[in-house]
Amino acid sequence: MRKKIVAGNWKMNKNFEEGMALTSEVVNMVKDEVSHEKVTVILIPPFVHVHPVAALAKGTPVLVGAQNCHQEANGAYTGEISAGMIKSCGATHIILGHSERRMYFGETNALLASKVNTVLSNGLTAIYCCGETLEQRNANKHFEVIESQVKEGLFHLDAEQMKQIVIAYEPVWAIGTGVTASTQQAQEVHAFIRQLLVAKYGKDTAESVCILYGGSVKPDNAAELFSQSDIDGGLIGGAALQSRSFVDIAKAC
Ligand code: PGA
Numbered sequence: 362m363r364k365k366i367v368a369g370n371w372k373m374n375k376n377f378e379e380g381m382a383l384t385s386e387v388v389n390m391v392k393d394e395v396s397h398e399k400v401t402v403i404l405i406p407p408f409v410h411v412h413p414v415a416a417l418a419k420g421t422p423v424l425v426g427a428q429n430c431h432q433e434a435n436g437a438y439t440g441e442i443s444a445g446m447i448k449s450c451g452a453t454h455i456i457l458g459h460s461e462r463r464m465y466f467g468e469t470n471a472l473l474a475s476k477v478n479t480v481l482s483n484g485l486t487a488i489y490c491c492g493e494t495l496e497q498r499n500a501n502k503h504f505e506v507i508e509s510q511v512k513e514g515l516f517h518l519d520a521e522q523m524k525q526i527v528i529a530y531e532p533v534w535a536i537g538t539g540v541t542a543s544t545q546q547a548q549e550v551h552a553f554i555r556q557l558l559v560a561k562y563g564k565d566t567a568e569s570v571c572i573l574y575g576g577s578v579k580p581d582n583a584a585e586l587f588s589q590s591d592i593d594g595g596l597i598g599g600a601a602l603q604s605r606s607f608v609d610i611a612k613a614c
Pocket of ligand 1: 531577
């Protein structure tokens with residue numbers, strides 16, 4: 362059985378005080394209310410909060426991640442942050458290829474393939490995002506789009522490396538819109554991604570990779586989504602900005 366993951370992507374939200382308050386609340390609630398055998402809870406704040414959030418979460422089951430990194434190890438890249446720096450601040454996970462980064466910052470599958478390498482070479486786990494736009498879904502191109510995102514971003518890895526990857530399927534039309542993919546729509550794409558992994562890496566590796574759903578997950582739709590055989594938890598945006606709703610989603614696993 363794959364252990365489920367519920368990861369909260371704060372995006373560009375929360376000042377320092379607010380971020381620390383949210384972290385303390387989540388850490389305390391998770392300790393009291395969430396079964397650690399069933400689910401791993403990860404907080405993914407903006408870069409500047411990674412170290413203090415990790416310090417507050419230290420010694421608890423809550424893990425910490427970052428929302429992006431640069432593809433190079435270090436150097437003259439003003440304003441950028443490396444995977445090694447993120448690791449040294451106490452994080453274990455890095456989101457790569459979120460649709461907002463693909464859309465607003467022009468991140469391509471090829472660039473993401475090199476970011477995946479730098480994350481893995483630092484011994485961290487990459488949460489690799491994929492997902493189609495509404496236009497692509499309406500044109501019935503969603504499987505094609507997801508296949509190329511997964512293959513071009515990840516399929517240069519060997520089977521051992523693939524085990525360090527978490528995939529997040531996030532249909533762009535469901536992110537921050539309040540529209541969730543139906544359970545059937547989500548499970549269908551998750552099963553498709555799992556099949557791509559089976560074809561390339563074999564059943565054992567494919568069965569070990571967590572595939573998260575993201576896009577307007579809320580406490581009242583989480584349990585049904587997470588009950589699907591290929592949905593291994595969620596990448597949560599809006600509902601992760603509030604401790605009660607985020608922890609309730611973790612409890613839905
Ligand atoms: P949302 O965001 O839960 O606010 O839709 C999800 C995400 O972008 O990861």
